[in-house]
Every structure is written in structure tokens, then in C-alpha cells.
Amino acid sequence: MLCEAHKSRLSFHYAIDPERSEIQDLEKSGQLKTVTSLEIEQLSGWRVEGSGIYIGYPGNGAFVIRPDNPLPDGPKYIHPREEPNHLFIPPGLDLAKSQDLWITEGELKALAGSLLGLPIAALGGVWSWRTSGEEASLLANGEKLKDDEALLPELAQVNWDGKKVTLLYDSDI
Known part of the structure; x- marks a missing residue:
């Protein structure tokens, strides 16, 4: 469950109404919740002071955490x-069927946009569209891969034509 401080943050900083049924469904399913500093460390391997907001990725088991006190020289959002x-x-966005797609930086921005009816998805950052899999080592060695x-x-699974x-x-x- 989300603590009251995190509900307020969602509302005032991200225009996400915690009383919306979509948000309550995410809470009930454990995809949106408050986590303690100990839980953050256990889940991600990052040690931070204070709690944070856990944001689960529907469908693939991935997640990020928005710590209340981000690391001084680290990312604002952390994953394992x-x-x-x-x-x-x-939830509710079908990438394959959507003819229009908005792509933003940040899960909470995408969540806010989806509540407004936008067909929107999110990357963790502007360069987060590239894989960090086996192909990433080629990029690190200066080899040029085609974007696709x-x-x-x-x-990569999306048909981008049209x-x-x-x-x-x-x-x-």
C-alpha cells in the first residue's frame, strides 16, 4: 500500500489521483506501493536513506523505485x-494496436498520461531505448549497430510502420 506522503506526492507532483480506480488496482496488485529502505536494498541492491515508491511494470516483472532521498550522484529512479x-x-495500452504512441522519460509521467487517455509508454531515460544485453558490449567496443x-x-517487437x-x-x- 502507499503511505499518505506518497499519495500526496503522486497527486501534487505527478497529477496522479490516488483515488482513481486504476491507481487503486495497481496498489491492490502490489504494482504501486511504499517500500522501506531495507526493502529497497533487498529488492535492488541499492542502499538509500528513507522509503520510496515502488513502481512495478505490468506484464514483465520489472520495477523501479523512486527513493524519497535519491542517491547524491546516482539515478533518481533505481532498479536492481x-x-x-x-x-x-x-495497464490498458496495446503497443501493437496503437497507431499513435507517446514515449516519455519516467514511469510516473507515463502513468499520469495514461490516466488522461494518452497512448503512452516510458523509458527510464533518453538513452534507455537501447539494449544492455549482449549487443551492448559491441556498442561499448565502438561497433555500430543499426537502431533496430x-x-x-x-x-523491437513493435511493427513501427505507419x-x-x-x-x-x-x-x-
Whole structure:
């Protein structure tokens, strides 16, 4: 369950109404919840001070955590160490059928957009569309892969022909 402070954060910082049935369903399923610093360390391997918001990725078992006190030189959102990037697809979005697709940075932004009816998915960051699998070592060695060879598996499975894609960057582009 989400604590009251996290419900307030969702509402005031992300325009996500915690009373919406979609959000309550995510809470009931354990996909959106408050986690303690000990749980954060056990789940992700990262040691942080204080609690955080756990955001589960429907359908693939991945997750990120938004710590209340992000690491000074680390990411604002954390996932398990050595875990590859994934695409966050809010409940109800069918990538294969959607002719319009918005892609943003950040799971909570995508969740907020989906509540407004946008066909939106999220990456963890602007460069998180590329795989960190076996192909990533080739990229590290300077070999050039075609974009479709470097796509995350969730993106590589999409037929992009005829889709209108809108990229919605953070303000720090």
C-alpha cells in the first residue's frame, strides 16, 4: 500500500489521483506501493536513506523505485543492479494496436498520461531505448549497430510502420 506522503506526492507532483480506480488496482496488485529502505536494498541492491515508491511494470516483472532521498550522484529512479532497461507500458495500452504512441522519460509521467487517455509508454531515460544485453558490449567496443538491432526487446517487437510516435523529453534534454 502507499503511505499518505506518497499519495500526496503522486497527486501534487505527478497529477496522479490516488483515488482513481486504476491507481487503486495497481496498489491492490502490489504494482504501486511504499517500500522501506531495507526493502529497497533487498529488492535492488541499492542502499538509500528513507522509503520510496515502488513502481512495478505490468506484464514483465520489472520495477523501479523512486527513493524519497535519491542517491547524491546516482539515478533518481533505481532498479536492481545489473538489470537491463525495460519499457514501462501502463495497464490498458496495446503497443501493437496503437497507431499513435507517446514515449516519455519516467514511469510516473507515463502513468499520469495514461490516466488522461494518452497512448503512452516510458523509458527510464533518453538513452534507455537501447539494449544492455549482449549487443551492448559491441556498442561499448565502438561497433555500430543499426537502431533496430539495439532496441529494447519490448520496442523491437513493435511493427513501427505507419505509427505516429511523439517523443516527450524531460526538461533537461
